[in-house]
Amino acid sequence: MHAPQLVERVRKGDRRALARAITLVENGAEELSAIMAGLAPGTGRARVVGFTGSPGVGKSTTTNAVVRAVRAKGLTVAVLAVDPSSPFTGGALLGDRVRMQEHATDPGVYIRSMANRGHLGGLSWATPHALRVLDAAGFDVILVETVGVGQAEVEIAGRADTTVVLSAPGMGDAVQAAKAGVLEVADVFAVNKADRDGARVTLRELRQMVAMKDRADDEWKPPIVMTVAAEDEGVAELWERVEEHFAHLEATGGLAVRRRARARDEVQAIVLERLRSRLGGLGEETGLDALAREVAEGRSDPYAAAEVLLEELGA
Amino acid sequence: MHAPQLVERVRKGDRRALARAITLVENGAEELSAIMAGLAPGTGRARVVGFTGSPGVGKSTTTNAVVRAVRAKGLTVAVLAVDPSSPFTGGALLGDRVRMQEHATDPGVYIRSMANRGHLGGLSWATPHALRVLDAAGFDVILVETVGVGQAEVEIAGRADTTVVLSAPGMGDAVQAAKAGVLEVADVFAVNKADRDGARVTLRELRQMVAMKDRADDEWKPPIVMTVAAEDEGVAELWERVEEHFAHLEATGGLAVRRRARARDEVQAIVLERLRSRLGGLGEETGLDALAREVAEGRSDPYAAAEVLLEELGA
Structure with missing residues (x-):
């Protein structure tokens, strides 16, 4: 099922589509960004x-x-x-x-x-x-x-x-x-x-x-x-x-405040996950593992290692 | 107590210094990066x-x-x-x-x-x-x-x-x-x-x-x-x-593997915390709160908002 179809069927409350969408969530599937964009207007x-x-x-x-x-x-x-x-x-x-x-x-x-x-x-x-x-x-x-x-x-x-x-x-x-x-x-x-x-x-x-x-x-x-x-x-x-x-x-007006806080957490979680996966990627190519080894062996400390990674991330 | 003194006394096992250092950890104090750098060789x-x-x-x-x-x-x-x-x-x-x-x-x-x-x-x-x-x-x-x-x-x-x-x-x-x-x-x-x-x-x-x-x-x-x-x-x-x-x-050799994994988590946690606090900062100035409002009201979705923030982070 492609994202637009899935979105359509979720919005109709179709059980199988719901189950499928939440499984995609559990797996952190790539289609999620398209699905969430499609679902947004109905939330x-x-x-x-x-x-x-x-x-x-x-x-x-x-x-x-x-x-x-x-x-x-x-x-x-x-x-x-x-x-x-x-x-x-x-x-x-x-x-x-x-x-x-x-x-x-x-x-x-x-x-x-x-x-x-x-x-x-x-x-x-x-x-x-x-x-x-x-x-x-x-x-x-x-x-x-x-x-x-x-x-x-x-x-x-x-x-x-x-x-x-x-x-x-x-x-x-x-x-x-x-x-x-x-x-x-x-x-x-x-x-x-x-x-x-x-x-x-x-x-x-x-x-x-x-x-x-x-x-x-x-x-x-x-x-x-x-x-x-x-x-x-x-x-x-x-x-x-x-x-x-x-x-x-x-x-x-507390409802809007709570929901904005929830949305804020949600956006932050996505940003941090993307950065985390980029960190993992960097690690394989350019040395998170090497940095971790230095930290584990007491030759560096985690803050110094973090600074190196932040620079590599360009952030 | 300044960081070098605290480090010196923690390394001697001084109880008050230990208590103080862990309180700094709990509070996420700024001195931590200096303290951790000082403590690294003894770990x-x-x-x-x-x-x-x-x-x-x-x-x-x-x-x-x-x-x-x-x-x-x-x-x-x-x-x-x-x-x-x-x-x-x-x-x-x-x-x-x-x-x-x-x-x-x-x-x-x-x-x-x-x-x-x-x-x-x-x-x-x-x-x-x-x-x-x-x-x-x-x-x-x-x-x-x-x-x-x-x-x-x-x-x-x-x-x-x-x-x-x-x-x-x-x-x-x-x-x-x-x-x-x-x-x-x-x-x-x-x-x-x-x-x-x-x-x-x-x-x-x-x-x-x-x-x-x-x-x-x-x-x-x-x-x-x-x-x-x-x-x-x-x-x-x-x-x-x-x-x-x-x-x-x-x-x-499993010990070294586990300890590297622990160090890797530690470095990642610091990187992500730094990015998270930068996100908070960005939010106040340039619109995480505004983005969260759009998401909460169904006018945007969390992935689209996350993309905007990632661009602002330069990451």
Whole structure:
């Protein structure tokens, strides 16, 4: 399929074309620049909602329940799972995978995992491209699921229009881990498995953390929702909070700011990837490998080597 | 403290100088290029061992026990914790933190956490710098602890001379998550909490995965060690396997290959950071923000915008 045909079919929401386009993204294919140029005019419509949290808090169960809530509103929805432990990516227990299948025959739902671990910056580079494809395909809502532990993964979740951070009771160190960077990106908190012991403690801890942050009067204060996603409890309320946050972004102009920031990251990632591949090329011909050897053996230092390469790049 | 003084004192292993140098790394300070140039001649001696695995497998307990085993061999050791959930970084339970303190008065042990989440690529950029400082300070062994979930974190662990991947029984989906990329970087496996139910199952799963991979006859086959790190069980054996792997690398020339790859990454990371900051600068003056706006609004696409910037960079 040539780029113009693929673009045409993606824009119609054709499933095979979507799958093909995202595979091209995963492979970093050359056609991408033509495809993205073709898709650009149709983008900017979808609401992008990130879901993140430590392994075990129930991200996939929650995502699945949210898909149901969004469909109940008559909206179409795509799920992009960049979490390696997600059942979407084939990483988790069979029970979860079966649960996902309830959406398999719904034409208003599309689920796709991203397996790209190929190169440094891989996820940061590939995720915005995949979002762009799903956006152009006309989905009303895109849910991005990432594990809330890695640096790249947290950054990806934080670049959504609305970022939902999930916790669960009884995960002492996981909640602590979350503090390290995940909480800063939260627009909405969900305490999942809220029927378990310790849910009130988790709620209280989150409340304290939310309260501690200084905010202007008109600034968004992240609400906290208690959910039992496996039983669909609290999920409609969670989605309401997400919609409120989106409305707040629209009303304050924050939406355009976030989307420009996302586009900025995307452009930078492409520029840096192009320069990186040029570096690799230079290396083979003119000596990145030789420079690396000198650095490894203590005969040079990485900054001096970097200066040599920058000169060779002409930058 | 000026760069030459700092370099002098780092090379003597002065604790305050070490702490200061790594803080400069975390802040991406300008002095770094002078400091790294000064430290270069003393580097390349330390053995770098990475420890990674999902949250909850006992990474910190194992690292702590390994510190003891390494000290018992008369070697000095530095720990660099880039795991946000590590007790070294203040993320975990008090009990763990107390346990670490056994090394607080040992002049042959230095423990440092990395809190840098500041910018995209932060950890990938900062970690090799911090390793370089600890290497120049003369430690025989450097243990790098990262959580085995994020893309950047797994890559960091995989760039060690020897990478130890930890599992624990009864962590179904965590072990599954590990499969997504962590296993590929393993030189040695440890099944921690091996006194718990399910340890044999985990061992069998790992054995199968190790067996499934095609290897040349002289290629290293990752051994699997059963440990109960909290009781010091199996830890001496774990360290023996690490030493055997290191000896194998030395004998086959693999060590130099790995270290050149690490240096290559390091040089590339510096080049890309410099270009990235130049991009930011260009943006303010000549229009990255304007380009990002066009992309966000669907009036341009990220590749077209990237081309404009590459031309402006002169690259």
